[in-house]
Amino acid sequence: MPARTLIIEGPQIRIVPWLDVVVDKVGIDPRSSYAEHFWLGLLGPSSLWLLRRLAAELDQKGEGVDIDASEFARSLGLSAATGKNSPMMRTLTRLCQFNLARAYDAATLEVRRRMPPLTRSQVARLHEHSQLQHELWLRSQLHTHRDTDQRRRARTLALSLVQLGEDLESTERQLHRWRLHPALAHDAATWAWSERHRVEEAVDVGLG
Numbered sequence: 001m002p003a004r005t006l007i008i009e010g011p012q013i014r015i016v017p018w019l020d021v022v023v024d025k026v027g028i029d030p031r032s033s034y035a036e037h038f039w040l041g042l043l044g045p046s047s048l049w050l051l052r053r054l055a056a057e058l059d060q061k062g063e064g065v066d067i068d069a070s071e072f073a074r075s076l077g078l079s080a081a082t083g084k085n086s087p088m089m090r091t092l093t094r095l096c097q098f099n100l101a102r103a104y105d106a107a108t109l110e111v112r113r114r115m116p117p118l119t120r121s122q123v124a125r126l127h128e129h130s131q132l133q134h135e136l137w138l139r140s141q142l143h144t145h146r147d148t149d150q151r152r153r154a155r156t157l158a159l160s161l162v163q164l165g166e167d168l169e170s171t172e173r174q175l176h177r178w179r180l181h182p183a184l185a186h187d188a189a190t191w192a193w194s195e196r197h198r199v200e201e202a203v204d205v206g207l208g
Contacts, residue, residue, distance in 0.1 A: 027114030
C-alpha cells in the first residue's frame, strides 16, 4: 500500500499519476481559475505552482517522469536544498497533507493531475467573500450540468423522431408539445436533421 506520509529520501524523484476514478472524472485542473480562487489560499502559492508543474509534466510524459528535486526547486524560485526541512520538501509535504500527492516509496511520488473541489470544512476556512464566490460557483455547476442533460435529452428525442420519418418542422412541433423550451426544441431538431444528412452522405460515399 502507498505510504500516506512523505518519505522521499533522495534528490531524484519519480513522479507518477495518482489514479483515482472519481477525482480523475469530476476533479478540477490545478491550472484552472478555480484552483487560483479557492485552493490557492489554503494550499499556498509554492505548493499550487508545484502541483501545476507536476500535472503538466504528467500530461506530457504520461505514465511518469523523473525529476531532479534541486533543479525543479530552482525553477519554482525555491532553494535548491533537498533536505528533509528544505523548502522543496516542505512544499511536497504540504501536497501530501492536502491529499494531493502521496509517497509510494522512498523514491516515488504519486501526484493527482486533478484536484477535488473543496470540502465544506475547507470552504469554511476561506474569507467570507471567497465563501460566497464558491457558493455561486457550485450553483453555476449545477445549472451547467442540468442544461447539458436537458440538451442531450432533447437531441435524443429529436433524433428518434427524425428516424421515425418526421420532417424538421414536425419534429420541432412535437418537441414543443413535450414542453421543451422553444430554443432548445429548435436546436435539437436542427441538430437531428443535420445528423441525418451527415449519415446519409457518409452512406452515399461508401456506396459510391
